[in-house]
Amino acid sequence: MPQNSPDIDGLHAELIELLGEKSVSREDRALDRASVDGAYLSPVISEKLPLGHADLVAWPTDAAAIAATVAASVRHGVPITPRGKGTGNYGQAIPFAGGLVLDTSRARAIVEVGDGYLVADAGAPMAALEQAAIATGQQLLMYPSTANSTLGGFLSGGSGGTGSIRHASNSDGFVLALDVAHPASGGELVHVEGEDAQPYVHTYGTAGIIARATVRLEPLQDWRGFYASFDRFEDALALIHPFALLEPTPRLTSADNPILSDALPRVPGLADGRASLRAILDVATLDEATRLVESVGGRVEDVTEGPIETMKISMVSYNHPIEWLQKAYPDTYFHVEVSGDALVTRIDDVQAVYPGGMLHIESQHGRPIGMLAGEYVSEDEVYAGFDKLLALGVGFHNPHQWFVDFHPDRTRELATRTDPDGLLNPGKLVPPTVVTGGKVS
Numbered sequence: 001m002p003q004n005s006p007d008i009d010g011l012h013a014e015l016i017e018l019l020g021e022k023s024v025s026r027e028d029r030a031l032d033r034a035s036v037d038g039a040y041l042s043p044v045i046s047e048k049l050p051l052g053h054a055d056l057v058a059w060p061t062d063a064a065a066i067a068a069t070v071a072a073s074v075r076h077g078v079p080i081t082p083r084g085k086g087t088g089n090y091g092q093a094i095p096f097a098g099g100l101v102l103d104t105s106r107a108r109a110i111v112e113v114g115d116g117y118l119v120a121d122a123g124a125p126m127a128a129l130e131q132a133a134i135a136t137g138q139q140l141l142m143y144p145s146t147a148n149s150t151l152g153g154f155l156s157g158g159s160g161g162t163g164s165i166r167h168a169s170n171s172d173g174f175v176l177a178l179d180v181a182h183p184a185s186g187g188e189l190v191h192v193e194g195e196d197a198q199p200y201v202h203t204y205g206t207a208g209i210i211a212r213a214t215v216r217l218e219p220l221q222d223w224r225g226f227y228a229s230f231d232r233f234e235d236a237l238a239l240i241h242p243f244a245l246l247e248p249t250p251r252l253t254s255a256d257n258p259i260l261s262d263a264l265p266r267v268p269g270l271a272d273g274r275a276s277l278r279a280i281l282d283v284a285t286l287d288e289a290t291r292l293v294e295s296v297g298g299r300v301e302d303v304t305e306g307p308i309e310t311m312k313i314s315m316v317s318y319n320h321p322i323e324w325l326q327k328a329y330p331d332t333y334f335h336v337e338v339s340g341d342a343l344v345t346r347i348d349d350v351q352a353v354y355p356g357g358m359l360h361i362e363s364q365h366g367r368p369i370g371m372l373a374g375e376y377v378s379e380d381e382v383y384a385g386f387d388k389l390l391a392l393g394v395g396f397h398n399p400h401q402w403f404v405d406f407h408p409d410r411t412r413e414l415a416t417r418t419d420p421d422g423l424l425n426p427g428k429l430v431p432p433t434v435v436t437g438g439k440v441s
């Protein structure tokens with residue numbers, strides 16, 4: 001039974017017994033590193049840091065040891081914040097209540113690669129999973145632009161990426177089964193399949209910690225990295241929809257205006273001072289893609305080959321152009337995640353919502369999605385823009401908060417059974433009344 005106050009010393013001693021001295025730490029540097037995530041990308045959250053600090057960090061090296069670590073922590077009444085690579089948006093992996101950070105990054109075994117599926121421990125990097133799939137003539141349905149992040153972290157904190165034009169988000173059939181550990185499982189792994197696995201996806205470990213996952217693979221395709229440039233951003237935007245309709249479907253399509261494009265790390269495919277369109281295309285669609293680019297006055301800059309080259313395009317997609325923009329112009333920009341046809345049809349109005357507004361755009365499952373960057377003035381100005389986005393018919397997600405907002409009721413209901421004392425990632429699964437207008441009060 002959990003005790004009234006967390007027994008950190010007792011847990012430390014037990015984890016040394018259980019995992020070995022090198023797999024547990026209370027050193028300042030390790031604790032500092034375990035207490036931060038991608039929150040630095042949000043100036044709103046950055047102003048509130050630090051939001052929590054770990055007392056202890058542990059690195060179990062396989063799925064069974066993850067379950068044993070959870071059980072030990074529960075015995076000592078210590079809150080547990082799971083962690084993969086720590087790249088998550090934004091504050092999700094910060095240990096608000098202190099306690100244990102359970103870092104899965106050393107539990108990286110790829111257990112099995114079968115026909116149409118792959119089984120791996122939570123800490124396996126997505127890029128390694130893609131390599132393992134390729135070695136068997138298959139590919140992951142999707143992986144995030146943070147390709148070195150972990151399987152457990154991507155399933156718990158992420159949503160999509162390369163492959164999402166066709167396969168949508170990681171809660172849309174990517175996950176076949178999970179082995180989870182939670183306070184009610186008493187040190188055992190609980191195997192959940194199909195629909196029963198979905199409530200653990202994108203809920204930040206608040207209902208259970210993913211120790212092992214089985215995800216879907218599909219037959220490998222012959223991909224090419226494709227770079228085109230344009231005088232005007234509008235011409236690149238005009239191709240977002242036609243590219244999504246290419247058959248076979250591209251794995252990724254990203255477009256940026258010249259300011260964002262110039263902030264990206266330089267490769268031969270990026271032309272200085274020009275708008276950029278980058279795509280991962282099936283080799284069979286190269287001619288049609290080239291025709292489309294030339295039809296709007298653009299030019300193809302480069303075509304690259306091989307998984308490393310195509311992954312380079314993945315790694316400057318989704319939130320990455322914003323990160324590079326922030327590096328080029330420190331302390332200037334924030335962003336909001338946006339979606340809908342208005343991103344293409346009303347680009348000027350959308351960008352005018354915030355001073356200095358500019359859009360990074362992707363294509364996901366038949367609709368444009370993107371990151372709207374703007375010059376950061378204050379948190380209130382960020383929220384004031386939300387009404388304007390709504391009026392334009394733009395869907396948005398507020399990245400400047402850390403609460404579970406994907407099926408929160410379902411997650412709360414599950415967590416009352418799996419984590420009755422609220423030890424898993426405390427502070428992320430808040431009651432509905434605490435959340436007002438996308439803002440945590």
Ligand SMILES: Cc1cc2nc3c(=O)[nH]c(=O)nc-3n(C[C@H](O)[C@H](O)[C@H](O)COP(=O)(O)OP(=O)(O)OC[C@H]3O[C@@H](n4cnc5c(N)ncnc54)[C@H](O)[C@@H]3O)c2cc1C
Pocket residue numbers: 037038041081082083084085086087088089092093104122143144145146149150151152153154155156157158159160161162204205206208209210211317318319320323425
């Ligand atoms: C520049 C940048 C680009 C990004 N691009 C993308 C993108 O393309 N697509 C996308 O979906 N996301 C993206 N993200 C968000 C994030 O990088 C990904 O979701 C990433 O896959 C998270 O993995 P991680 O190993 O870093 O997880 P962490 O950051 O360590 O954890 C993420 C969340 O999951 C929880 N967690 C971690 N491991 C487990 C586990 N085993 N069981 C249960 N809960 C767990 C953590 O407590 C936290 O709440 C981006 C972030 C940044 C900063």
